[in-house]
Amino acid sequence: MPETNIREALRQTLREALQQDEHVILMGEDIGAYGGSYGVTRGLLQEFGDERVRDTPISESVVVGCGIGAAMGGMRPIVELMTINFSFLAFDQIINVASTVHYMSGGQINVPLVIRMASGGGSQLAATHSHDLAGWYAHVPGLKVAVPSTPYDARGLLKTALREENTVIFVEHTAIYGLRGEVPDEDYSVPFGQAQVMREGGDVTIVGYSGSVHQALRAAEMLAGQAIEAEVLNLRTLRPLDVDAIINSVKKTTRAVVVEDDWCFGGFGGEIVALIQERAFDYLDAPVARVCGADVPMPYAKVLETAALPSEQHIVDAALAMR
Amino acid sequence: MTTAKARAKEEAGTPEELLGLLRQMMLIRRFEEKSAEMYARGRIAGFLHLYIGQEAVGVGAEAAIEPDDYVVTHYRDHGQALARGLDPNAIMAELFGRTTGVSKGRGGSMHLFDVSKHFMGGYAIVGGHLPLSCGLALASKQLKNGRIVLCFFGDGAVNQGEFHEALNLAAVWRLPVVFLCENNLYGMGTDIRRVSAEAEVYRRACAYNIPAEQVDGMDVLAVRDVARKAVQHTRDGKGPYFVEAVTYRFRGHSMADPEFYRTKEEVQQWRTRDPIPLFERQLRDWGLMDDAGIKRLEDEAEGVVNEAERFAEESPAPDVSTLYDNVYEE
Numbered sequence A: 001m002p003e004t005n006i007r008e009a010l011r012q013t014l015r016e017a018l019q020q021d022e023h024v025i026l027m028g029e030d031i032g033a034y035g036g037s038y039g040v041t042r043g044l045l046q047e048f049g050d051e052r053v054r055d056t057p058i059s060e061s062v063v064v065g066c067g068i069g070a071a072m073g074g075m076r077p078i079v080e081l082m083t084i085n086f087s088f089l090a091f092d093q094i095i096n097v098a099s100t101v102h103y104m105s106g107g108q109i110n111v112p113l114v115i116r117m118a119s120g121g122g123s124q125l126a127a128t129h130s131h132d133l134a135g136w137y138a139h140v141p142g143l144k145v146a147v148p149s150t151p152y153d154a155r156g157l158l159k160t161a162l163r164e165e166n167t168v169i170f171v172e173h174t175a176i177y178g179l180r181g182e183v184p185d186e187d188y189s190v191p192f193g194q195a196q197v198m199r200e201g202g203d204v205t206i207v208g209y210s211g212s213v214h215q216a217l218r219a220a221e222m223l224a225g226q227a228i229e230a231e232v233l234n235l236r237t238l239r240p241l242d243v244d245a246i247i248n249s250v251k252k253t254t255r256a257v258v259v260e261d262d263w264c265f266g267g268f269g270g271e272i273v274a275l276i277q278e279r280a281f282d283y284l285d286a287p288v289a290r291v292c293g294a295d296v297p298m299p300y301a302k303v304l305e306t307a308a309l310p311s312e313q314h315i316v317d318a319a320l321a322m323r
Numbered sequence B: 001m002t003t004a005k006a007r008a009k010e011e012a013g014t015p016e017e018l019l020g021l022l023r024q025m026m027l028i029r030r031f032e033e034k035s036a037e038m039y040a041r042g043r044i045a046g047f048l049h050l051y052i053g054q055e056a057v058g059v060g061a062e063a064a065i066e067p068d069d070y071v072v073t074h075y076r077d078h079g080q081a082l083a084r085g086l087d088p089n090a091i092m093a094e095l096f097g098r099t100t101g102v103s104k105g106r107g108g109s110m111h112l113f114d115v116s117k118h119f120m121g122g123y124a125i126v127g128g129h130l131p132l133s134c135g136l137a138l139a140s141k142q143l144k145n146g147r148i149v150l151c152f153f154g155d156g157a158v159n160q161g162e163f164h165e166a167l168n169l170a171a172v173w174r175l176p177v178v179f180l181c182e183n184n185l186y187g188m189g190t191d192i193r194r195v196s197a198e199a200e201v202y203r204r205a206c207a208y209n210i211p212a213e214q215v216d217g218m219d220v221l222a223v224r225d226v227a228r229k230a231v232q233h234t235r236d237g238k239g240p241y242f243v244e245a246v247t248y249r250f251r252g253h254s255m256a257d258p259e260f261y262r263t264k265e266e267v268q269q270w271r272t273r274d275p276i277p278l279f280e281r282q283l284r285d286w287g288l289m290d291d292a293g294i295k296r297l298e299d300e301a302e303g304v305v306n307e308a309e310r311f312a313e314e315s316p317a318p319d320v321s322t323l324y325d326n327v328y329e330e
C-alpha cells in the first residue's frame, strides 16, 4: 500500500496484528457492526469474527479495565475509545491501575495494552467532544504516549505499540484520518522516542505533534515566503520524549515555537519549554513561544471554534515576533 | 408493558389537552425534518441526532410534569426541549451556532440549555447527566420547593457505572427523580441485546428497589399516564421511579450513520407504529380530528419551523471578542 491514508494504514496494521497473533483482540464501542465511529475498524468483525473483534457496551471503565486484566492474563488487547473525552470515564483504570501495577507489584505484572483514542477539535462537536489531551497522559510515569501525524507514523508507531510490554496511549487526531502519504510495503516500525525532522531550516524550530505538525508545516511554508527557514520537528511520541532532537534543533536555530491543540496553562508544551531552557538556555536568541488552543471549553459555533484552535497564522506570527 | 388500547375517550383528557399532544408531536417531527435539511445544506454542523420516531416519549412525559419541575436529558434533546416549551427559534438558532441560540451558539445541537424553563441541559457524555438528576432532586428535597426531576436517557446509558451509581443514590436518599429510559433498541449501531445482559431495561431498577415499568413508547397517552403515576410517586416523597419507554428512531443515530447494523425491513416495520399517525387515528376515532384539522396542524408546524429557520438564518454569528465570556461567573 504505497500511498494510503491514516485510517487505512491503521486498519491494515490492526488486520495484520489479528492475523499474526491470536492473542490480539480488539474491543470497543461500535467497532464491529457499526464499522467504527471513524471507520478505522470497518470490515474487521466480518473478517475475524466476534471473539476477536468485540463490540462492547458503552462502559469505558470496564472496557479499559477488562483490557488491563486481559493483558495481565496473557492477551494482547487493543481497546478503541471513540473519543479521548470518553477516556475520562476510564481514567481510574488507566491512571490507578495500568500505569502503576508493574511498579507496585515489584515488576511481576505487566500490562501490554494499547488504548487507541480519537482526539482533537475542528468538527464543531463543542466542549465535550473536542479535547486534545495526549499531554495529560504523558504526565503519568508508567504510560507511553504515541501521537502519529502521518500514515507512515500511524503504521510504524502502532507496530511498535503492539510489541510493547507496557500500556500505550495511542492518540489519533480526527482531523487527519483521511490524510494521505507514503507507506512502504515492507515491514518497518517507528521506534518510540525518536522525533522526526519534517523540514529542515536554520532560523526557527517549530515543535509539534499530532494534528499540529501539519499546521507547523504550512506555517513553515508561509515563513519561507518571508525568507525565514523554519525547521519542523514532529515528536511522534510524548513519552518517551526525544529531548535530544528538540535541543539539537534549538541549538542550531536559536529560536523555538511549541505548538499544540491543547490548552496552554499547565500543558505539555510547558514541559518542552522547561527542557529547552534547562539545556539550551545559552543558545536562545528569543524567549520560546507557545501556540495553543484558547483557554476556554471548546465552543460550537464555527467562528468561535476556529478562534479557539491554533492556526498556521498564529505560528507565523509567533515566529515573526522573534526576529 | 402498559398500553392504552381500549381507552375511553372521557378518561383520556380534554379535547384541548389531546390536540395539544398531537400538535407538539407534529411540531417536533417537522422541526427535525427541517434540521436534517439544514444539516444537508451546511447550516448545521457537528453531530446532529434526530428525535424522529420518539416524539411520543418526550411529549407524553412532559405532559405529566409541571413547568417548575426540572428536565435533564442527553444529546438527542431537540424533542424534549420543544416539548418543554423552549422557543423553537432559539433552538434552531443554537443549531446554527448563532448568538440568539438557547446556549448562545456555544453548545450546539447536543447541548441545549434553558434554565428559565428549568430545562437543565442536554449532555453528550453517555450516562453523565444521571448523577446531576440526583443532585437537582437533592436540592429540591432539601429546599422543599416541590420540584421533581425528569431525567431522560437512552438504552445505551444503562451499562455505564454512573447509571447504577445514580439509581442507587436516588433510592437510598429517596430522591424525587423519574428516570426515563428511551429504549430505542440501539446505542448508536449496537443492538441492546448484544451488549445488555438484561435487555428489558426496567427490570434493572429492581436491583435498587425502585418501582419500575415498561411502556409502549409509540403511544403518547400510555407514556403520559405511566409518567403521571411515576411523577405522583416521587412527589409524594416515596423516592425515585423508573420508566422504560420502548421506542424506535426512524433515522440514523446521527447524520453520519451508514446504518449497516439494521435492516430496511426492520425500520419499515417500526414505521407502521409511527406515534403520530397512531395518535391521529385515535383522535379521529374519537371524533376529535378530521382531515381539515390535520391540515391545520401541519400548516401550523410548518409555519413555526419556517419562522425558526428564518430567525436562525438572520441571526448573527457570535463575535470573536466574546470567546472568553462565561468561562467563569464574574
Ligand SMILES: Cc1ncc(C[n+]2csc(CCOP(=O)(O)OP(=O)(O)O)c2C)c(N)n1
Residues within 6 Å of the ligand: A029, A058, A060, A082, A086, A089, B076, B124, B125, B126, B127, B153, B154, B155, B156, B157, B184, B186, B187, B188, B253
Ligand atoms: C461516555 C460516552 N461514550 C460514548 C459516547 C459516544 N456515543 C454517543 S451516543 C452513543 C449511543 C448512545 O445510545 P443511547 O443511550 O441508546 O441513546 P440513543 O442515541 O439511542 O438515543 C454513543 C456510544 C459518548 N457520547 N459518551
Ligand SMILES: [Mg+2]
Residues within 6 Å of the ligand: B154, B155, B156, B182, B183, B184, B185, B186, B187, B188
Ligand atoms: Mg438507544
